[in-house]
Amino acid sequence: MTHSPQPVTITSSWVRIASVEALQGERPVIPVTAFGQALVLFRDEEGELGLIGRYCPHRGADLCYGRHENNGLRCPFHGWHFDRSGQCTEQPAEPEDSKMYKMIRLPSFTVVERDGAIYAQDAGALPAAT
């Protein structure tokens, strides 16, 4: 969802959302507002970028304070975990047999890095807002 395999030309449909530098600290997680939405931008353990909804789809906690672990972000409230595509991958407080996490996905946006900046695109093919 982040680095496009094709060379990307930055045209007007891309929005500059951050400098690459802004993600260079110990914990590469920052709040971003773009496309009229509150979002969180982070770099996962594979080095890929994710730009996903800022508020946890469970009960709305602020993922900017999320635990940066397991190749994604984990909400500190009840431990729901999200990957860079916004997909929920774990709900560790729900019963063992629950498959609810498969149905949960945050809005996410395509992101590229170019010349020290990070750009995002409102791709049109967005997952349904949750």
Add this chain to the structure above:
Amino acid sequence: MISQQLNDLITRIGPDTAAGAVHRKYWQPAALTDELPDAVAGEPPMLPVNLLGERLVLIRDAAGALSLATREAAADEPPAHHPARADIKLVAGGPTYPVVEKNGICFAYLGGGDAPAFPNFDCFRAPESHVFAFKGLWQCNWLQALEIGIDPGHASFLHRFLQDEDPSDGYGKQFRDKAANTDMPITQVLREYPRPEIKVEETDFGLKITALRHMDGDLTHVRVTNQIFPSAICIPMSREMIITQWHVPIDDENCYWYTMFTSFQNPVDKAVMRAQRLKEHSLPTYAPLKNRANNYHYDPAEQKSLTYTGMGLDINVHDQWAVEGMGPIQDRTREHLGRGDAAIIRYRRMLRKAIKELETGQAERLPMQDRQATSQLVGPLSNDAITGSEDWLAASLAADQERRSAAPWDAHI
């Protein structure tokens, strides 16, 4: 997920709202007794009070009687505004409300007509020596503040300590004790068993919420907490103390928590408990020193090694971050409740039912409106127990009985 319309209905509490009318049928904490200033030069003590969207003043008259009166306020006053005595102007002919002081908290009734009785709960019937009261400001709607208190699962994550403290250093703090009759600190039980089975039952006062953590060695950890309608909870704090906590609306986007810490054993060391909490708050608004403006002192290194949030060891700060971070009023059109949210779902159903009953002129059907029956309500049971038996209910009752029968005041249920 609920509609915006329903979210508005269950969160907004101003004078002409449906949920506001429900709150007004109950005694609401309006101030700590500690806050009331002494009389100055023969003038009666006055304390600004901001409650349920109304701008009020708590007054103690020459005979010692308390009441609330309406004060003049500019439309752009800050929510927890605290004008100086000289700047308080009463609204002539404005509404006034009755106030009753109970073990450190001044409760007000804003509902008109006859006020309901106080239930005979432990926090009210324990002697003054065994109850300590405090309050704090949270900048969010009261309902999200209440909902975190009826959510037994969050403690396994939000309050997780990656290492355990020595329980003997835990006086006056939540979750620091050993789990009933074991050597395991509660923090360890919560961390190792994060998927509680949750049972919710309606009671005369609200909800009884039982969280069962099935542990190794055929042991079960049984934690019983309660929702007291409309905005309070009653939960265990340590083997010695329970917490009764109200989430009282200031307006739609701000609330105070008021807590009564009640001891079943020794008199409460109020000096220690007050000092622990005054260190974390600024008066006169009781605003927490860790807050959104300073990122709750969030420390990513601590989040990696010591706490789940990176916001220190005070669990009040974790709760405050969780509820304030949702925004002034949680957008419930985007939420996805799970099985862990069973008590929240049940509570909202009770609130909607109460709203409907009030709208159809059946106020007497709301919980705790019958004076006779309410004055006889005792408890509620709130404790932690660990049992090897399948009859966890009996084990929970027995653990509670043990502490009650040893109490120096009449704690029988």
